[in-house]
Each structure stands twice: as structure tokens, then as C-alpha cells.
Amino acid sequence: MTDPQPPASTGTGRAAAPLAGVVVVDLTRYLPGPLAAKLLADLGARVLKVEEPRAGDPVRMAPPVRGKTSALAALLLSGVESVALDLKQETARDVLHELLSCADAMLETFRPGTLARLGLAPEELRRRHPHLVTCSLSGFGATGPRAGRSGHDLTYQALAGTLAPSARVPAVPLADHAGAWSAALSVVAALYQRDAGRDSDRAADRSAARGRHVDASLYDAALHTNLVNWAAEAAGPQPVGQRSSLSGSLACYNLYGTADRGYVAIACLERHFWKRFCEVVGQEGWVGRQYDTGPELKREVQKVVGQKTRREWADLAERHDLPIDPVLSAAEALDDPQAMARGVVGHGPDDLLRLAYPARFDGERPEAAEHMPRLGEDTDSLVEELGVDIDPADRRDGGIGQRGRLKRAVRRWAAKRKGPKR
Numbered sequence: 025m026t027d028p029q030p031p032a033s034t035g036t037g038r039a040a041a042p043l044a045g046v047v048v049v050d051l052t053r054y055l056p057g058p059l060a061a062k063l064l065a066d067l068g069a070r071v072l073k074v075e076e077p078r079a080g081d082p083v084r085m086a087p088p089v090r091g092k093t094s095a096l097a098a099l100l101l102s103g104v105e106s107v108a109l110d111l112k113q114e115t116a117r118d119v120l121h122e123l124l125s126c127a128d129a130m131l132e133t134f135r136p137g138t139l140a141r142l143g144l145a146p147e148e149l150r151r152r153h154p155h156l157v158t159c160s161l162s163g164f165g166a167t168g169p170r171a172g173r174s175g176h177d178l179t180y181q182a183l184a185g186t187l188a189p190s191a192r193v194p195a196v197p198l199a200d201h202a203g204a205w206s207a208a209l210s211v212v213a214a215l216y217q218r219d220a221g222r223d224s225d226r227a228a229d230r231s232a233a234r235g236r237h238v239d240a241s242l243y244d245a246a247l248h249t250n251l252v253n254w255a256a257e258a259a260g261p262q263p264v265g266q267r268s269s270l271s272g273s274l275a276c277y278n279l280y281g282t283a284d285r286g287y288v289a290i291a292c293l294e295r296h297f298w299k300r301f302c303e304v305v306g307q308e309g310w311v312g313r314q315y316d317t318g319p320e321l322k323r324e325v326q327k328v329v330g331q332k333t334r335r336e337w338a339d340l341a342e343r344h345d346l347p348i349d350p351v352l353s354a355a356e357a358l359d360d361p362q363a364m365a366r367g368v369v370g371h372g373p374d375d376l377l378r379l380a381y382p383a384r385f386d387g388e389r390p391e392a393a394e395h396m397p398r399l400g401e402d403t404d405s406l407v408e409e410l411g412v413d414i415d416p417a418d419r420r421d422g423g424i425g426q427r428g429r430l431k432r433a434v435r436r437w438a439a440k441r442k443g444p445k446r
Contacts, residue, residue, distance in 0.1 A: 040388035041068025046215065047127045049074060049120070050104065051111075053081045055197065056242060057133035057161050058100040059204035064129075064211065065103040066381035066390050072127070072406075073101065073397075074120065077108040080399035090376060093396065098376040103393025108400030111142055120144075121152060129157040129211050129235075135174075136166045146237045157214040157235040161207045165241035177242065184246035185253060188264045189271035199246035206248070207240040214238055275321040276301075276314050279351060280329035287351035288329060288337045297347055304344050372396065 046069040050061040058073075058081065065071040075081055086096040109116040124130060130149070132139060139145055139160075149158050160166065163175040177197035181187050186198060214236040221234070256268045267273040276292045292298040295314065302310045305328050313321050329337070334350035341348035352360060358369055358377075372378045372394040380392035 040385050040390045042385065043212070044068040046070070046129070047072065048211075049123055049127045049130045051130065051132040051134070052161065053133060054083055055096075055100070056200045056204045056207070057131055058083060059201065060159075060161060060207040060211075061104060061131055062100055062102075062379075063204065063208040063381065065393065066379075067212075068390065069128075071104040072123065072402075073104045073106050074109050074111070074123075075106055075399055077110050077400060080106070080108070084399065090374070093374055093376060095376050098372060098374065098396050099379055102372060102378050102396045104397065105402035105406070106397040106400055107406055108403045111144075117143060124149070124153050124156055127156060128215060129159065131159050131161065131207065131211070133161050136160070136162055136171050150235065150237065154234045155218070157211055157218060157238070159207050159211050159214075159238040159240060161203060161240040161242070163241065164243045166239045170243070175243070180243045180246045184243060185250045186246055188262065189253060189266065189268045191265040198249055199242045202245035202249050203240060203242035206245045207238065210238040210240055269315075273317045274315060275325050278322060278325075280326050282332060282334045282337060282350075283330055284333040284335075286334040288334055289349055289351055290325070290329070291347040293347075300344060301346055301348070304340065304346070367392075370394075 043064060046064070048061060048064050048069045048071045050057070050071050050073045052058055052061060061071050061073065073081070079085075081097070081101070083100055084094055084097045086094045088095055109119060111117055111120065140148075146158055146160070149156060162171075163180060164170040164173055177200045178187075178193065180199040181194060184199070187194065218235055252270055253262075253268055256262065262268065270277060272278055274293075276290065276298045279287050279289055282288055290301070292301045292314075298314045299311050302308055307324075307328065310321065310324070332340070337348055338350050340346070357363060363369060367389060368380050368382050370378050370380065370392050374396075378392045378394055381390040383389070
């Protein structure tokens with residue numbers, strides 16, 4: 025049996041797949057955790073997504089659903105492998121432990137304490153798998169008075185202060201996205217530290233070869249994104265609903281309606297851009313009023329902007345190199361020439377959208393995975409990779425029944441891949 029191989033990448037593969045050879049066991053559900061796992065998969069890691077056999081990750085049913093596929097699931101789950109295990113069963117947890125013995129990292133998004141009740145507490149995982157990097161991504165983290173509380177992106181942002189300037193429901197789930205990036209980056213950092221310690225010749229550094237446990241929090245990530253608002257409050261606290269310079273208080277940094285009932289974004293924060301804009305539209309008298317926060321200047325700018333269409337403003341901005349662009353719909357954004365040139369967003373065989381990693385390595389972008397696995401689709405292929413036959417009696421609810429024969433096979437697979445346990 026061959027060792028697990030990472031997903032394919034573009035070009036030579038090495039530059040665009042820096043995590044090639046890394047194996048991640050993913051126990052996450054919904055949005056933030058699967059996004060963190062997807063980022064690692066995009067970078068070349070082999071991600072084994074462990075799902076409950078009957079329903080799987082609830083993101084699979086997130087609307088809208090085309091045919092039998094959720095559009096959100098297609099974006100989040102493409103590029104991973106789906107393995108159906110019922111972790112409420114002791115034998116399934118035994119199999120999970122054997123998988124973890126040959127993995128490099130594990131991601132989970134249960135509420136604090138849930139894994140402990142399943143016998144998978146961080147300290148137990150560290151005892152049994154000292155090489156493993158574990159990441160727990162939860163709403164409020166493992167400590168503090170809200171550690172066990174329920175929440176969603178909106179409540180995390182509300183408590184973090186990021187909603188204060190607008191006092192409106194945000195357009196994107198910022199805490200979920202920032203939390204996913206924080207978790208993925210932390211896993212990469214922990215893997216780097218572990219492997220740097222393993223390669224060290226100094227005895228004092230050898231303990232660093234052990235894995236780490238990452239306590240990541242969506243609330244913490246939301247707090248981190250609030251840095252601009254806190255900087256603005258250096259002049260004094262601002263009440264909820266009072267817009268800041270980057271959330272609509274300034275005329276030079278705002279959204280305006282156009283003649284074709286669309287909108288443009290004007291972002292002339294620097295003095296030279298604002299001066300050029302004023303000159304282009306024949307309003308030199310506005311130059312000294314750039315940082316006015318009252319409504320008068322905004323009304324005047326709106327009157328001028330409303331005389332042209334979005335396309336006319338885009339052409340004018342290009343001619344004069346001004347930071348002014350049309351506000352595009354999500355569909356329009358896909359067709360923008362810059363989006364098409366960069367290749368971040370594409371389509372899968374089901375005609376649903378797929379995302380590639382949003383950065384390039386030596387000019388190469390990691391290839392966007394197109395295939396989204398069905399629930400438990402890779403369970404059988406994993407069994408075949410293990411070189412063991414599974415009778416129908418060894419299955420449970422569409423997943424693997426995890427009887428003794430399979431456990432022994434997984435143990436042999438772990439030993440063959442990693443050699444002596446670390």
C-alpha cells in the first residue's frame with residue numbers, strides 16, 4: 025500500500041503546494057472550521073473529513089441546493105476526502121485514534137468540553153499522539169465567562185465592537201472568516217515549530233518536536249479585526265451608530281448613487297487623490313473640505329455623482345487613476361476582468377462555484393479543487409487503501425462499523441506510513 029498522497033497542484037506542484045505530505049483529520053462542521061480545513065487543503069495538505077454517517081456536515085444542506093449539492097458546500101468541501109465515522113461509538117473513536125497516530129494535525133469545532141466527554145480531550149490526545157497538532161476552533165474559546173455559550177458570527181461581532189459604527193447586520197460573516205484564517209495560520213505555525221524542533225540537534229530543543237494545542241476563537245478573531253475602530257477612539261469613545269472615517273463619516277470615502285440606479289465607491293482618502301477628483305469634476309472648492317463629517321458635502325458629492333452612470337464613472341476613474349469603482353453584485357464580480365485574470369473563482373463540473381487559494385507562490389496559484397465528495401464517499405477507498413475487506417455486517421448507517429478487523433488494518437496503515445510511533 026502506498027503512502028497517502030496530497031491533492032494535485034499546478035505547475036511543478038512544489039511551489040504551489042507547500043503543505044504537500046501533511047495529513048489533516050478534520051472533525052469540523054458548518055462554515056469556519058471547514059473553511060480553515062479548505063485553506064490547508066488548498067495549500068496541498070491531504071484533508072480527511074470525518075463526518076457523522078447519517079447526515080454528515082450540516083453545511084451539505086445549506087441553501088440554495090442545486091440538485092443534491094449545496095452551493096456553499098461546493099465552495100467549502102471541494103478538495104477534501106469524506107470518511108463516515110460515528111464518534112459516539114467507542115469502536116469509531118478507536119479508529120479515529122489510529123488515524124490520528126499517522127496524521128499531522130486535527131481540527132475540531134465542538135463546544136468546549138464536548139471532545140472530553142468523548143474521551144478526546146486535548147490532554148488525552150497529547151498523551152496518545154504527542155506529535156499531533158490539534159486545533160479547537162470555538163465561538164468564545166476555552167476560557168472566560170462565555171466559554172460555554174452559544175453564538176453566531178453576528179453575536180461575536182456585536183460583542184467585539186465591529187458593528188458599532190454602522191449598527192447594521194454586516195454583509196459578510198467577518199468573524200467566521202477571520203476565525204478560519206486564524207485557525208489555519210495557527211496550525212501551520214504549530215507544524216513549523218514542531219518540525220523545527222524535531223530537526224534540531226540541541227537536546228534542549230527536542231521537546232519542541234511535540235505537537236501543540238491551538239485554542240482558536242471566532243470572538244478573538246472578531247476582536248482582532250476591530251483595530252481600526254479602536255485606533256479611531258484614541259480621541260475619545262464613540263457611541264454605537266456613530267460612523268467612523270472608514271464606515272461612512274467622510275464624503276471622500278463613501279458610496280454614492282449613480283444615474284443608472286447603481287452605486288460607486290469613492291475612496292479618495294489621500295489628499296492628492298481627493299484634489300485630483302475635485303479638479304476632474306470641476307469642484308476645486310471641495311479640496312479643503314476633504315475631512316468634513318457633516319452631511320452637506322456628501323449631498324453635494326451625491327448630486328455630482330448622480331449625473332453619470334457606473335460605467336461612466338469607471339471610465340473616468342481609469343483615465344485619471346482615481347480610486348473609484350462601481351459597486352458590483354456578486355454575479356457581476358465574477359465577470360470583472362480582474363477577477364477573471366486572477367483566477368481565484370471558477371466553476372466545478374456541477375457548474376457551482378469553486379475557490380482557489382487567494383495567493384500565488386513563485387507565480388503559481390495552488391490549483392482549485394473541483395470535486396466535492398459525497399458524504400462518506402472516500403470511506404470505501406480508504407478501506408481499499410488499507411488493504412482490508414469489509415463485510416456488510418461491519419458497516420453502520422452508511423459508514424464503517426469499525427470492528428476489530430478494521431482497527432487492526434488501520435493500525436498497520438499507521439505503522440507503515442509513519443514508522444515507529446513518535
